Amino acid sequence: MMQIPVWTCLVPIFLLLIKANSQEELVRNVLVEFMSKLSNNNGFSDPNMGWSSSSLPCKDNWRGITCDQTKVKYIVLDGFGFSGFLDARVLCNEQSLAESLQILSLKDNSIHGENLDEIANCSQLTQLLIGGNQFSGSLPNSISQLKNLKSLDISRNKFSGPLPDLPEISDLEAFLAQNNQFTGAIPNFDYSELSLFNVSNNNFSGEIPDRGIHFDIRSYLNNPQLCGAPVSNKCRSSLASESEPSAPPDKPKDGISNDQILMYSGYILIGLAVLFLILIWLYKRGKKNDEKLEADNRVAAVDDSIIKPSFSTVELKAREISKSGISTISADQSMVSSSLIVLTSPEVNGLRFENLLKAPAELLGRGNHGSVYKVKCEAQGMTFAVKRIKDWTISSHDFKQRMRRLDQVKHPNVLPAIAFYSSRQEKLLVYEYQPNGSLFRLIHGNQSDQAFDWESRILVASTIADTLVFMHDQLYYDGIAHGNLKSSNILLNTNMDPLISEYGLMVVDNQDQSIVASVNSFQASGEKFKEDVYAFGVILLEMLTGKMALNNGLDLDSWVLAVVREEWTVEVFDRNLIGQGASEEMMVNLLQVAIKCVNKSPQARPSMNQVALMIRGIKDDDDDRSTDVSGLSIITR
Known part of the structure; x- marks a missing residue:
């Protein structure tokens, strides 16, 4: 049997690589x-x-x-x-x-x-x-x-x-x-x-x-x-119709008798009496309807919190079933609205609110403004994370407009909402579940010393900063910042790449909540975005120190500033980083960026674009240093 040279099998691959490279060039x-x-x-x-x-x-x-x-x-x-x-x-x-x-x-x-x-x-x-x-x-x-x-x-x-x-x-x-x-x-x-x-x-x-x-x-x-x-x-056209003279009233014909006048007058009086009786009947009926509507509203208010789309059943059962933490979302299906709005994920088309209600659900955590559940829908063959937002007074119309605007802005490191639901009582958002947890768990969980080394941390910091630059730029004129940026809202996908979740879902005040309500919204103050800069600075401090944002009742940024003020800067750094041989110079440089971000004055904080440039410079210097050290080690061998 004739043997085929190995190189002939490699030729197509080689040609594909050449084509790909030439296309990139x-x-x-x-x-x-x-x-x-x-x-x-x-x-x-x-x-x-x-x-x-x-x-x-x-x-x-x-x-x-x-x-x-x-x-x-x-x-x-x-x-x-x-x-x-x-x-x-x-x-x-x-x-x-x-x-x-x-x-x-x-x-x-x-x-x-x-x-x-x-x-x-x-x-x-x-x-x-x-x-x-x-x-x-x-x-x-x-x-x-x-x-x-x-x-x-x-x-x-x-x-x-x-x-x-x-x-x-x-x-x-x-x-x-x-x-x-x-x-x-x-x-x-x-x-x-x-x-x-x-x-x-x-x-x-x-x-x-x-x-x-x-x-x-x-x-x-x-x-x-x-x-x-x-x-x-x-x-x-409307002016013409308004100005068009109305037809003159019919003049009474000459020669009408007194009997006819009396007859017509009688008809008019009878008509007025009938009209009066009808008005009385309508008034009584309207009053009765108002009383019934008021009673229905009281019942509806109870229904909204108990029967209509609500995860209160999950929370109750999650407490009862403490061993497994698993429950089933249950409700009277005949009373449940199915107006779940699916955005840009065709693979989950057909997803309805009933699917979420029937699926097994696990309470993942509660925050100040809502709860998050893990929901497995067998019909779609997918596992979702469902965010329930409470006490957000934004109207359903404005919430819908806001979600559609956020859906227009795509970035590979922002976790998009798959679907959302809005009622008078609550707002629900559906995301693809990320099994690798959050940046918070990666920093503070029981991980090995090598699980989150310096190179990984500076890469994550640079990626998050670049992503926020993109989002701030795209949504500046809409006045939509993240609003609730923290390490637990930075999720990790299957490749351990960071994904910013819950972008734009801050709890807003009673000011103008609509992203389309005013042309002046395009001139929105940058303070919302400077709050994101502050929150990002806290995340940097978490990655540098290994400590939580609230540490023993003291804000992390206050503690770091106190230590640095006493010129004990090295004491703030995570011992794991020092043990791994991370460059103290690089860590100090990143610490300086974080301190600029957490400045108490919003006006004194840098923009996310400036922050991203500073971090990219540190990362590039670190890459160059790693290359130099690698080259040196080869030579000395």
């Missing part, structure tokens, strides 16, 4: 050309950017680039002060990049546009965010070919002319076009799908579509030629 070259035009060749002056012909965007972590393995998924370059051109032909005519790119965000620069009609070739775009630039001319009709687009922000530019047929984009959930020079009529969007909509400060004319009253007047301000609800200008 092709994407690299396209992105370098794209940056060259975007920044007028000034985008390469910052060494932290990483955009270089001698590196690869995914492998070498170019700033502003987020990848899935070797595929570029997100390009986010907001607020860099670029003043060149967005050349859509360069960016979207490279097939592999056009088929992988999902988010292009270039907000708050001074960019002009070239070949914008070619943007349609980036067919997988879900977010196109170019607000706050110098784009001018008409918006190309090819935009309507982006069928996957969910968010389109073209606000604060110099666009003019009519809008293209954007309602063709059936999944569009956010459209921001304020502060431009658009003319013509407003297209008849499917407003029920839109969670963000603003066309104020333009030159639109004509009648606002009937469904457009879904948004209030602030979405239409300063368009003098717009008419119809909710603006004050009435349209000509």
Whole structure:
């Protein structure tokens, strides 16, 4: 039998590797050309950017680039002060990049546009965010070919002319076009799908579509030629109908006799008497209905807390079955609403609230604002973590809008909600269960000394910081920070990568709770985001010290500051890290970042972008140091 040389089997693999490498290099070259035009060749002056012909965007972590393995998924370059051109032909005519790119965000620069009609070739775009630039001319009709687009922000530019047929984009959930020079009529969007909509400060004319009253007047301000609800200008058709003279009353015919007058008067009196009796009957009936409705409401209030979607049964049984901690969520199925809203996870389509009620549930923990349960649904073949939020006064409508907005912002290190439920009494969120626990357990649990070494900690810190930068940037104008960031809300997936959970589910006050209620929400104070910076600083201190955020009744940051003030800095560090030979210099550098984050003054704290850059610098220095030590050890052998 003839033997086949081994090398012939390796040829296809070798060719595939060559093809993959050449494709990465092709994407690299396209992105370098794209940056060259975007920044007028000034985008390469910052060494932290990483955009270089001698590196690869995914492998070498170019700033502003987020990848899935070797595929570029997100390009986010907001607020860099670029003043060149967005050349859509360069960016979207490279097939592999056009088929992988999902988010292009270039907000708050001074960019002009070239070949914008070619943007349609980036067919997988879900977010196109170019607000706050110098784009001018008409918006190309090819935009309507982006069928996957969910968010389109073209606000604060110099666009003019009519809008293209954007309602063709059936999944569009956010459209921001304020502060431009658009003319013509407003297209008849499917407003029920839109969670963000603003066309104020333009030159639109004509009648606002009937469904457009879904948004209030602030979405239409300063368009003098717009008419119809909710603006004050009435349209000509309605004015004409109002001004049309009514038909003159019939004049009594000449020659009517006195008998006829008396007869008609009698009819009128009888009619008035009958009308009076009907009004009395309606009044009594209405009063009776009001009393019945009030009684029903009292019963409904009890039902909402006992029978309708509630996990109180779980909590009770979890106390009763203390050995196993397992219970079954039970309720009267005929009384249970099935309005569980499934978001963007097709593999769990068909999931209903009844599935959660019938499934075995385990109480994982309680917090100040709710409880978390582990629920195994056999019908879907999945295990979920169900978060029950209590005492959150946000309305169901605003909660729905908030969840849809959060669902628009995707990041591989943010755990997305699979589904949610909202009633008057409670809010429920469904996540994919993460079996490897949380960062809190990794730091403070009974782990081996090697389980969470310095390299792992600095990598986790850098990943969380970069993720928060992305989320803060995407949700800044919505005013949605994390709001409850802590080590127990950083979960670990099957690869032990950190996933930020419960983003945006802070308990809000009674101020404006709607993410779409006001144009002014785009100017939200940065203090919410500075609270996230503080919370992240506490997480850094936990990783550096190995101590809990509240340690013997004393806040961890206060304890650390007291020790550092006494110049006993080394005493704060986790003994496991010191025992593993972690660099004291690197730990001190990260400690300084953490101390800046937990500054008592929010204004004095750095932004998450600054924090991420500082941590990345420490990580890079540490990587270089490890490489140098590794090389030295080889030489000495």
